[in-house]
Structure formats: C-alpha cells, structure tokens
Amino acid sequence: MTGFAIETAGLSKRFRAQMAVDGIDLAVPSGSVFGFLGPNGSGKTTTIRMLLGLVAASSGTARVLGTDMPRGVGSVLPRVGALVEGPAFLPFLSGEANLRRFDAADRSAGGRSRSARVADALDRVGLSHAADKKVHAYSLGMKQRLGLANALLMPRELLVLDEPTNGLDPQGTREVRNLIRSLAGDGTTVFVSSHLLAEVEQICTHVGVMRAGRLVTQGTLDDFRSTGAVSVRLQTPDVADARAVLARLGLTVDAPAGTPAPAAVPADATRLVTARLDATPPEAVVAALVAAGVRVRGFEAAHTSLEQRFVELTGEGFDVVQ
Numbered sequence: 565m566t567g568f569a570i571e572t573a574g575l576s577k578r579f580r581a582q583m584a585v586d587g588i589d590l591a592v593p594s595g596s597v598f599g600f601l602g603p604n605g606s607g608k609t610t611t612i613r614m615l616l617g618l619v620a621a622s623s624g625t626a627r628v629l630g631t632d633m634p635r636g637v638g639s640v641l642p643r644v645g646a647l648v649e650g651p652a653f654l655p656f657l658s659g660e661a662n663l664r665r666f667d668a669a670d671r672s673a674g675g676r677s678r679s680a681r682v683a684d685a686l687d688r689v690g691l692s693h694a695a696d697k698k699v700h701a702y703s704l705g706m707k708q709r710l711g712l713a714n715a716l717l718m719p720r721e722l723l724v725l726d727e728p729t730n731g732l733d734p735q736g737t738r739e740v741r742n743l744i745r746s747l748a749g750d751g752t753t754v755f756v757s758s759h760l761l762a763e764v765e766q767i768c769t770h771v772g773v774m775r776a777g778r779l780v781t782q783g784t785l786d787d788f789r790s791t792g793a794v795s796v797r798l799q800t801p802d803v804a805d806a807r808a809v810l811a812r813l814g815l816t817v818d819a820p821a822g823t824p825a826p827a828a829v830p831a832d833a834t835r836l837v838t839a840r841l842d843a844t845p846p847e848a849v850v851a852a853l854v855a856a857g858v859r860v861r862g863f864e865a866a867h868t869s870l871e872q873r874f875v876e877l878t879g880e881g882f883d884v885v886q
C-alpha cells in the first residue's frame with residue numbers, strides 16, 4: 565500500500581469532442597475525508613465512475629485501495645461502499661426488502677447475518693421507522709439515505725459518495741454529515757463529491773478542486789486555507805496618510821468603499837482601509853504606519869476566505885448556503 569486509498573495518473577475521459585476529465589493526478593490519503601469539489605459539469609461524477617469501473621477511461625491510470633482499476637474491480641469493489649446517482653431500487657418493494665436484495669447479491673455477505681446487517685444499516689441512516697414502507701413512497705431524501713444504507717451494509721475501507729446531501733432537507737443534511745464524520749472516525753477513507761463549499765469545509769480534512777475537467781488544486785484543507793493572498797484591514801481616522809504609507813510599501817491598496825458626505829463623517833471618525841499584503845510582514849506595515857504618525861485603531865492581517873480562494877481557482881461562485 566502506498567498510503568493512498570485512491571491514486572490516479574493522467575486520468576482522462578473524452579466524450580466525442582469534449583474532455584470531461586482531462587489528465588488528473590488525484591492522491592487521496594488513506595484515512596482522509598477528501599472533498600472533491602467543483603461546479604456542475606466540472607467532471608466529478610465522470611471521475612467517480614472511472615474510479616469504480618463503471619465507465620472506461622480514455623487514457624491514464626487509476627489505483628483504488630492499491631489495485632489497478634478497472635482490472636481489480638472484482639477484488640476491490642467489495643471493500644468500497646459507493647453512492648453514485650442513487651442505486652436502482654425497486655419502487656414496489658420496501659426499503660428493507662430492497663436492502664436485503666442488494667445484500668443477497670453480495671457474494672461476500674453471509675445470509676444468516678443479513679437481517680442484522682440490514683437493520684443496522686437502516687438504523688445508521690435513520691430509516692428504521694420507514695423500513696417497511698415501499699420505496700415509491702419515499703421522499704428524495706429518504707431514497708438518498710437508503711442509498712447510503714446500501715453503501716454501509718458491509719464494513720468498508722473506502723466510501724465513495726457522489727453529492728450525498730443532494731435533495732436532503734436541512735435535518736437530513738445534518739444527519740448525513742454527522743454520519744460521514746462518524747464513519748471517518750472509524751478510520752474509513754471517505755471520498756465525497758460536492759458543489760457545496762460549506763459542506764466540504766465542515767466535514768473534510770482534504771480537498772481537491774475541479775475546473776472544466778482539470779484538477780486545479782489538492783491538499784489538506786488547512787494548507788488550502790493558508791495559501792492565497794493575505795489582506796490587511798486597518799481602522800484609522802488618517803485615511804489619506806495610511807493609504808500613502810501602504811502604497812509606499814508596495815501594497816495594493818483597495819479603492820475606498822464609498823465616499824460618505826463630508827458632513828456625515830467627523831474628521832476624527834475611524835474608517836476602514838484594506839490592502840493586499842503580498843510578501844510584506846504585517847508587523848512591518850504596522851511599524852511604518854506608526855512611524856508616519858497614522859493613528860492605528862485596529863489592524864488585522866488575514867487570509868482571503870476559502871470562498872474567495874475557490875472563486876479564484878474555478879472562476880465561479882459556489883453555493884455557500886447550508
């Protein structure tokens with residue numbers, strides 16, 4: 565084992581003229597909760613389908629749990645729980661009966677412990693109360709949870725979840741996120757795709773960002789937070805002097821945010837000045853401001869938000885609700 569649950573090299577998928585996935589080198593550490601993030605149509609589902617052997621790659625290689633795919637499908641897939649675009653449940657059977665069918669189709673699953681496995685999986689996703697209900701009467705969120713229960717029938721080394729909270733109400737979303745956290749706590753590697761930045765921020769240790777079929781970055785969430793530009797937020801009444809000092813230090817000073825009517829702003833009022841720090845240490849900025857007689861009433865140097873960083877990388881806004 566290499567320490568990676570998933571590794572790809574130059575993995576690509578072409579649909580006629582379109583490169584849906586374009587030469588990605590994914591490295592998903594064992595034990596991580598890896599958020600696979602990107603706008604709609606950026607290639608996440610196609611990548612997942614290649615990893616699971618559901619679609620052939622046009623070029624490149626993929627290793628899952630140390631085994632080349634799709635050659636290793638037979639030995640690897642029993643160790644992987646997957647939720648991809650909802651499994652094909654039979655609508656006229658109950659949730660429990662559907663799970664029993666899937667469990668029976670798994671040759672590694674013993675028949676005698678089936679009832680306990682199915683009951684446990686339903687319990688873990690909070691569907692015990694609806695076990696006897698026919699699936700056609702399930703809401704979208706309940707079907708999504710049943711799909712997760714299916715992925716959880718057996719102990720898994722790796723869970724691959726494609727947009728697991730899609731269609732869930734806020735309560736269902738919270739439950740699924742808690743479930744993912746608890747699975748990760750047991751040591752299972754979780755590879756979860758999402759277009760929700762907040763979701764990835766809440767549950768993931770690592771992140772990979774897709775843009776138009778390319779993997780534009782990957783690494784730990786902490787590294788991700790600490791890269792990107794640092795901004796300075798200065799509170800001072802001496803706006804003109806402060807701007808002159810910052811400019812002299814070579815900082816890119818942001819345009820003033822609106823110019824209030826002079827009568828509305830006393831000369832001594834504290835105002836906000838913001839700038840990009842680049843390579844200058846924050847303490848040098850404060851020292852220069854103080855030396856120039858600028859009254860520093862507040863000073864903060866902070867990395868740009870994750871959201872800004874993702875927008876920079878993908879050129880698109882993310883849905884940050886939830």
Ligand SMILES: Nc1ncnc2c1ncn2[C@@H]1O[C@H](COP(=O)(O)OP(=O)(O)OP(=O)(O)O)[C@@H](O)[C@H]1O
Nearest residue numbers: 579582584602603604605606607608609610611759
């Ligand atoms: N079977 C197919 N035939 C042709 N084009 C396809 C096929 N599957 C996907 N594509 C195209 O490949 C691109 C990537 O799609 P994919 O579903 O992998 O993106 P995604 O990031 O998962 O998006 P979403 O979040 O909307 O599911 C899209 O432009 C899509 O239209």
